[in-house]
Amino acid sequence: MARPVQIDRDKALREARDIFWRQGFTVTSMSQLLKAMDIGSGSFYAAFGSKPELFAQVIDKYDAWSAAQWERIRTTKTGLDVIREFLNATIVDVSDRNRLKGCLLVNSILEMEGVDTELHQQLVNRFKGLEHRLSICLQEAQDSGTLREDVSIAEGVGYLMTNIYGLRVASRAGLSRAEARQRVRLLIRMISTSNTWGKQCRYK
Secondary structure, eight states: OOOOOOOOHHHHHHHHHHHHHHHOTTTOOHHHHHHHHTOOHHHHHHHHOSHHHHHHHHHHHHHHHHHHHHHHHHTTOOHHHHHHHHHIIIIISSOHHHHHHOOHHHHHHHHHTTTOHHHHHHHHHHHHHHHHHHHHHHHHHHHHTOBOTTOOHHHHHHHHHHHHHHHHHHHHTTOOHHHHHHHHHHHHHTTBTTOHHHHHSOOO
16 A cells, blocks of 8 residues: 655645735635645645635634734733734734735735635634733733723724734835834834823824
C-alpha cells in the first residue's frame, strides 16, 4: 500500500492564509491554493475538506493569534493600557508589508458583504470576542477612574470598534506607521479622563 502523504498542517494553513490575505476568498482559485500549499487535490480534500472549510480553518488560526496577542498583553497591563498596546501590536508595530494588507478578518467581512450572507455573518460574529475583551478592559478603566465618566461601557466599545475597523481599512490605503501610532494615541485619549478637550466636547 502507498504511504499516506504527510502534511505540515501549520505550514499549509500559513500559505493558505497568505494567499487569502493578498487576494481575498472569492478570487483565490483551487489551483492557486494547491500550488501555494504544495499539495495535491486528493491530499487537500482529505486534510481540509473544501475551500470554504479551509478558509474557516484559516480564520480560526488568525483569530486565535489575535486573542493570544491580547492575552500576552494582559499579563502585564490593565484597562486602557491593554487596548492601546494591543492596537499598537496589531496595527502599528507590524511590517509595512503586513500593514498594507490590512486585517484579514476585516478584509473578508468587507468582501463577503452582499456576496455570501452566511459567511459574512460568521465573520462578523468573530468580532464579538474582541468586543467582550474591550468591555472587560473598559470596566477596569471605569473602576480605576481612567475612563471618562460620560462614556458608558457600551458607548466605549462601539466607539472603539468603529475606529478599529477604520484603522484597519486605512492601513490598506497606505496609512504609515507614524500616522497609525498618532491615531491610536488620539483614539485612547478621547475616552480617557486625561483628555480635558474631550470633557468639554461630550462624546455622543
